[in-house]
Amino acid sequence: MWTPTAKCLLAGCLVLSTCAAIEAQNASRPTTSYAPQFTIPASANDAPPVLPNIRDPLAVDAQTVCPGYIATDVQKTVTGFIAALRLAGAPCNVYGTDIAALNLTVEYQAADRLHVEIVPTFIQPSNASYYILPPSLVPKPSVEANVKSDLEFSWTNDPTFAFTVSRKATGDKIFSTAGTKLVYENQFIEFVSALPENYNLYGLGESIHGLRLGNNFTKTFYAADSPDTVDTYGVAPITNRTAA
Amino acid sequence: MYRNLYGTHPSYLETRYYTTDASGNLTLVTSNEKTPGVNYTSLSHGVYLRNAHGQDVLLRPDNITWRTIGGSIDLYFFPGPSQPEVTASYLNVVGLPALQQFWTFGFHQTRWGYTNISQLQDVVDNYSKFKIPLESVWYVEDALSRQSHGLANRNPGPISTT
Numbered sequence: 368m369w370t371p372t373a374k375c376l377l378a379g380c381l382v383l384s385t386c387a388a389i390e391a392q393n394a395s396r397p398t399t400s401y402a403p404q405f406t407i408p409a410s411a412n413d414a415p416p417v418l419p420n421i422r423d424p425l426a427v428d429a430q431t432v433c434p435g436y437i438a439t440d441v442q443k444t445v446t447g448f449i450a451a452l453r454l455a456g457a458p459c460n461v462y463g464t465d466i467a468a469l470n471l472t473v474e475y476q477a478a479d480r481l482h483v484e485i486v487p488t489f490i491q492p493s494n495a496s497y498y499i500l501p502p503s504l505v506p507k508p509s510v511e512a513n514v515k516s517d518l519e520f521s522w523t524n525d526p527t528f529a530f531t532v533s534r535k536a537t538g539d540k541i542f543s544t545a546g547t548k549l550v551y552e553n554q555f556i557e558f559v560s561a562l563p564e565n566y567n568l569y570g571l572g573e574s575i576h577g578l579r580l581g582n583n584f585t586k587t588f589y590a591a592d593s594p595d596t597v598d599t600y601g602v603a604p605i606t607n608r609t610a611a
Numbered sequence: 612m613y614r615n616l617y618g619t620h621p622s623y624l625e626t627r628y629y630t631t632d633a634s635g636n637l638t639l640v641t642s643n644e645k646t647p648g649v650n651y652t653s654l655s656h657g658v659y660l661r662n663a664h665g666q667d668v669l670l671r672p673d674n675i676t677w678r679t680i681g682g683s684i685d686l687y688f689f690p691g692p693s694q695p696e697v698t699a700s701y702l703n704v705v706g707l708p709a710l711q712q713f714w715t716f717g718f719h720q721t722r723w724g725y726t727n728i729s730q731l732q733d734v735v736d737n738y739s740k741f742k743i744p745l746e747s748v749w750y751v752e753d754a755l756s757r758q759s760h761g762l763a764n765r766n767p768g769p770i771s772t773t
Contacts, residue, residue: 479699481688481690484683484686498682518688542688547674558677561674562625562673564673565642571620573619574614585667589619
């Protein structure tokens with residue numbers, strides 16, 4: 368998780384607590400030998416170049432080739448509604464295999480929280496952990512009763528399934544996938560929401576960036592070590608957001 | 612730069628600014644420039660995708676495109692209407708940060724490349740000499756794992772930090 372040559376705050380040892388352990392470890396080793404160092408074999412140069420999709424101008428745009436979904440079987444629930452989503456055309460299978468049947472759940476969970484969940488209809492125990500993030504690892508909130516939400520969920524099948532989340536007080540659409548396609552494959556999920564011109568958007572993880580993210584920024588979520596070029600460590604910007 | 616670091620936080624806050632007319636109707640402001648004398652109001656909301664797989668989030672001039680290579684769509688929307696409410700709503704979902712031990716808030720000294728214990732001792736001694744409070748000293752393990760003549764083979768004894 369860290370490179371030994373990096374300036375290292377987090378992975379260095381606290382002098383007082385670790386010396387005894389290391390002393391003990393060294394006692395069983397010859398004192399003059401050097402630990403073998405791993406060297407990347409020369410054959411690594413022969414590996415095919417890996418061009419991230421976002422930097423590949425020839426990458427297929429899922430929005431142009433995938434069919435989207437159609438919502439059916441809408442049923443009211445105590446907290447919102449559920450519906451079934453079916454592929455609206457031939458599968459595109461562009462970055463995986465299209466999942467033909469999905470379940471949509473919309474829950475007004477609290478006055479300050481609307482939950483929208485789309486999961487495959489048919490999940491086996493063998494692949495459940497791939498699609499379903501266990502609440503024991505990342506918590507799921509509880510649902511309150513008799514919720515008066517500040518938000519409103521609406522949806523359409525024209526031309527394919529899309530949904531919009533609006534602020535009730537103003538009618539402002541804060542999130543809308545209208546005019547875009549939902550892409551849901553076993554190795555690729557994509558959804559697109561419209562944003563206003565010159566939007567002010569903040570957050571999206573840990574990185575060295577001005578607070579306002581700007582409108583041509585791509586954020587890749589892979590946890591990584593500190594970059595070598597700059598001396599910095601993690602800050603969770605979700606707690607650092609600018610006041611409105 | 613701009614690369615993700617240790618943690619992933621697939622969530623964002625968006626703030627929209629408006630001008631208000633006499634009857635209270637809001638008009639979205641899309642300019643980055645402020646007009647003097649105009650009263651602005653703002654509304655903020657938050658979005659959180661509960662997904663632990665690798666993701667690309669593409670901010671583009673007129674949309675946000677969210678791509679993930681696994682998991683599900685598990686979205687939470689927080690109406691705000693301002694940043695503190697959005698943050699509070701978000702924390703209700705993901706939980707509060709862990710409390711830190713008190714000593715972690717103290718002054719920490721770190722560097723790497725010590726070749727012997729005397730250099731480390733000098734650093735600590737200088738803090739004492741100049742009466743600078745020092746809570747912790749960190750050094751990089753590198754010196755220990757690769758050099759049998761390094762720090763670890765000498766018993767440093769207790770290091771005074773006050």
